[in-house]
Amino acid sequence: MTGGLAFWVAVAAMAAITYLTRALPFILSARSRLLERLSREGSALAVLGPALLAGIAAAVIVPDLLPAGAGRPLPYLGGLAVTACAVRRWSNTGAAVLLGVAGYALLRALLLQ
Amino acid sequence: METASAGARPLPARPGHARREGLKACLPVMIGYFPVAMTFGIAGTAAGLTAPQVVLISALVYAGASQFLLLASIKAGTPWPWVVALCSLLNARHLLYGPLLSRFLPQALGARLRAAFLLTDEVFATALQRIEAVPPGRRQPWLVGLGLGAWLTWIAGTAVGAYAGGGLEARFPVLAEAMRFALPALFMALVCQSLRRGLWLPVGAALAAAAAVAAAGYATLAILAGAAAGCLVHALRRRA
Numbered sequence: 001m002t003g004g005l006a007f008w009v010a011v012a013a014m015a016a017i018t019y020l021t022r023a024l025p026f027i028l029s030a031r032s033r034l035l036e037r038l039s040r041e042g043s044a045l046a047v048l049g050p051a052l053l054a055g056i057a058a059a060v061i062v063p064d065l066l067p068a069g070a071g072r073p074l075p076y077l078g079g080l081a082v083t084a085c086a087v088r089r090w091s092n093t094g095a096a097v098l099l100g101v102a103g104y105a106l107l108r109a110l111l112l113q
Numbered sequence: 114m115e116t117a118s119a120g121a122r123p124l125p126a127r128p129g130h131a132r133r134e135g136l137k138a139c140l141p142v143m144i145g146y147f148p149v150a151m152t153f154g155i156a157g158t159a160a161g162l163t164a165p166q167v168v169l170i171s172a173l174v175y176a177g178a179s180q181f182l183l184l185a186s187i188k189a190g191t192p193w194p195w196v197v198a199l200c201s202l203l204n205a206r207h208l209l210y211g212p213l214l215s216r217f218l219p220q221a222l223g224a225r226l227r228a229a230f231l232l233t234d235e236v237f238a239t240a241l242q243r244i245e246a247v248p249p250g251r252r253q254p255w256l257v258g259l260g261l262g263a264w265l266t267w268i269a270g271t272a273v274g275a276y277a278g279g280g281l282e283a284r285f286p287v288l289a290e291a292m293r294f295a296l297p298a299l300f301m302a303l304v305c306q307s308l309r310r311g312l313w314l315p316v317g318a319a320l321a322a323a324a325a326v327a328a329a330g331y332a333t334l335a336i337l338a339g340a341a342a343g344c345l346v347h348a349l350r351r352r353a
Binding site for chain 1: 208322328
């Protein structure tokens with residue numbers, strides 16, 4: 001199923017679709033009234049960015065916490081708490097991610113031995 | 114739109130410096146991307162693709178969810194038209210990124226189209242947080258630096274996973290397991306940084322709605338549900 005013409009046509013189509021979904025708003029933005037409304041400062045949709053982020057975060061995190069996922073909720077939740085505290089304390093995303101990963105690894109070693 | 118980096122130093126005037134500053138801003142994304150890309154490289158070769166094929170897919174498609182969907186489809190034998198249709202649904206959220214960023218970018222269409230290729234979830238999130246602190250004339254090179262750093266890290270991580278991943282996992286299993294936590298940690302950090310006065314309730318609603326839909330097994334739909342719930346709560350509060 002891999003390496004044939006149909007496979008590479010599908011890969012090319014996926015690449016094109018991905019690019020189009022990213023580029024289309026920029027092509028339309030000069031004229032589109034809808035897109036102008038979407039991006040206006042203070043509009044009801046000003047919350048869209050943070051809400052999308054929250055949605056992506058939930059889509060990444062929740063499946064890992066379900067029984068069929070990673071199956072290690074305590075170290076996982078602990079690691080997330082460490083990350084949240086670190087980013088609120090120092091406002092440095094990179095450092096918070098590294099501390100979160102370290103916290104997760106430590107808790108996993110302590111709790112799942 | 115306020116940013117978490119409101120107190121950031123002003124950037125130097127030259128475009129090269131702006132690109133380097135963009136690259137520096139990319140560091141958290143790189144930390145999050147590398148292990149995920151490595152995982153894709155390992156899984157891709159395990160699915161029967163050659164290492165150059167796996168790297169080429171990462172370079173061309175450059176969308177984590179779509180790429181993992183592709184591997185799952187190889188395993189499940191899903192027909193390619195279905196895979197492409199699912200990929201379209203997965204990527205629909207990208208349509209919302211351009212309008213939010215467009216007011217920060219120069220009007221030249223060519224420059225915008227070049228930046229569009231690099232606009233992943235994480236690049237968008239980082240840009241949304243920090244681009245306002247960048248002087249308007251330097252935003253394009255800053256975004257290119259940010260996006261290129263993420264793209265090259267994604268390709269490099271895939272290559273390491275495809276060519277050497279199996280050996281690394283066997284030799285350092287604890288490290289490999291811990292690094293898988295980098296992506297959730299990255300999103301947790303980005304959500305916390307996006308929180309400011311007046312947004313706790315909408316973001317809380319977005320998290321709750323997305324978590325409920327994701328728990329039901331619809332991860333892609335969860336992203337759209339979260340965005341819709343957040344906007345709805347925000348709109349209702351403004352009317353009240």
